[in-house]
Amino acid sequence: MRRIALISAHTCPLLQPGSGWAGGMNVYIDELGRALAREGIGVDVFTRRHSRDVPETVVVEKGFVLHHIEAGPLREIGPERTHRHLGAFADRVVNQIRQTPDTSLVHSHYWLSGSVGLRVASLLGMPLVHSFHTLGRVKDRNRRSDAALSTFSRLVAEEDVIEGARCIVASTSAEKEDLVGHYGADESKICVAAPGVDHDLFTPGLKAPARIRMGWPDVPTVLFAGRIQSLKGADVALEAYLRLQRRIDRTRLVIVGAPSGSEGVRELETLQQRVKEADLVDQVTFAEPVPHREMADVYRASDVVVVPSRAESFGLVAAEAQAAGVPVVAANVGGLRSVVPEGSGGILVDGWDPEVWAEAIASILSDHELAASLAESGPLHAETFSWDLAVERIVDVYRQVA
Incomplete structure (x- = not known):
C-alpha cells in the first residue's frame, strides 16, 4: 500500500x-x-x-x-x-x-x-x-x-x-x-x-506562566472550548457557572469558540445576553478560537475544563486537557466515557442539569487534593491516546x- x-x-x-x-x-x-x-x-x-x-x-x-x-x-x-x-x-x-x-x-x-x-x-x-x-x-x-x-x-x-x-x-x-x-x-x-493526542504539545505545565502568556487574571478559571452550537453544550457550561457563583467567590469562565452552523450566531447572542442579565460581564469572557498549537496554554491556564456535549463519538478537548494535566468535567455520553473514565483525570456527569454540573465543578475547585489527584492521573490516562x-x-x- x-x-x-x-x-x-x-x-x-x-x-x-x-x-x-x-x-x-x-x-x-x-x-x-x-x-x-x-x-x-x-x-x-x-x-x-x-x-x-x-x-x-x-x-x-x-x-x-x-x-x-x-x-x-x-x-x-x-x-x-x-x-x-x-x-x-x-x-x-x-x-x-x-x-x-x-x-x-x-x-x-x-x-x-x-x-x-x-x-x-x-x-x-x-x-x-x-x-x-x-x-x-x-x-x-x-x-x-x-x-x-x-x-x-x-x-x-x-x-x-x-x-x-x-x-x-x-x-x-x-x-x-x-x-x-x-x-x-x-x-x-x-x-x-x-x-x-499530540503528546509533544499537550503536556502538563505551570499554571501561572500560562496565564501570563494568555493575559488572564490569576483566579480560579473554568474553561469551555468548542464550537458555539447546542450540540456542544456551551449553554450548560454557562448556566452551571452562574450557579457556581453561589458556591465559590472570585471565579472566571472562559468560552473559547465561535458560532457553528445555522443556529450558531443566535446561540452566541443568547449566551452573551444571559451574561449581561446576570451582571457577570467582567467574569465571563468570550474568546475567539486560537490555533490548535496554542491550545496547550489555554488548557494549562485553566483549573477545570468542562465538556458538556450532548453527543460525542470521542471528545478531543477532554483528551487534550487531561494530557495537559487539567481536570475535566464531562458529560457521561458516548466516547467521553472512554476518554474520561470516572476518577481518572476527571468527573462524568449524568444529564445536563446545571446544578449538578456546578456541584461537580465546585468539588474540584474547592478540594485541592482531589484537583491534584485528577491532574496527576489525567496525563497517565491520556497516554493511551x-x-x-x-x-x-x-x-x-x-x-x-x-
Whole structure:
C-alpha cells in the first residue's frame, strides 16, 4: 500500500478548529495525514474549495498533499448545502485520483464524505473505509428541545455508507455500540481505533506562566472550548457557572469558540445576553478560537475544563486537557466515557442539569487534593491516546481491506 485518498467534503482540515464547521475532525484528518506520511504512506486529502484565495493544491508536508476541489460556491456553505454539490465533487475527485495510479484505498470522513466515498470507490474499484465522527441518530437522541433533527437525507446516507463501506472505523467501543444498536451495522465490519493526542504539545505545565502568556487574571478559571452550537453544550457550561457563583467567590469562565452552523450566531447572542442579565460581564469572557498549537496554554491556564456535549463519538478537548494535566468535567455520553473514565483525570456527569454540573465543578475547585489527584492521573490516562497507536491500528485496517 503506497498511497491512500482521504475525503473531507464539507470542511478543509487546515481550517481553524472551533469555528464554522471546523472542529475535532479537522484536527484528526490533519494529524492522521501527517502521521501516515511519516510512515511512508502517501496521502491525498480532497476537500471542497471554499475560497478563491486558497490554492488548488497544498503540499502540507512531504507525502501529504491537500487538494481543493471546485464544486459549488467559493465560500463556506455548510453540510446541507454542500450535499447539493456532492456529485460534481465526487466526479472531480475520481478524475484527480486517476492521475495517481498508486492510490489503493479511499477513507472518507463524516456522512457527506461517505456518500462521495461510495461513488469514488465504486468507480475506481477500490475499497472504502469510513469514519463518521458524529452519527445523526445519536445526536438526535440527546438534542436540546429547540435543536433541529437530522435531515432525512443524512440518515439515509448514513445507512447507505454503513451498508456499502468495507470497514467502519469507530473512535470508541461506545460508537461501535451505537452503530450496531441504532443502525443495525454488521459488527464484523467495525473496527475501533481511537484518535491520538499530540503528546509533544499537550503536556502538563505551570499554571501561572500560562496565564501570563494568555493575559488572564490569576483566579480560579473554568474553561469551555468548542464550537458555539447546542450540540456542544456551551449553554450548560454557562448556566452551571452562574450557579457556581453561589458556591465559590472570585471565579472566571472562559468560552473559547465561535458560532457553528445555522443556529450558531443566535446561540452566541443568547449566551452573551444571559451574561449581561446576570451582571457577570467582567467574569465571563468570550474568546475567539486560537490555533490548535496554542491550545496547550489555554488548557494549562485553566483549573477545570468542562465538556458538556450532548453527543460525542470521542471528545478531543477532554483528551487534550487531561494530557495537559487539567481536570475535566464531562458529560457521561458516548466516547467521553472512554476518554474520561470516572476518577481518572476527571468527573462524568449524568444529564445536563446545571446544578449538578456546578456541584461537580465546585468539588474540584474547592478540594485541592482531589484537583491534584485528577491532574496527576489525567496525563497517565491520556497516554493511551497516541498517534503512534492510532496510526498503527488504522494502517492495520487499511492492509486488511486493501
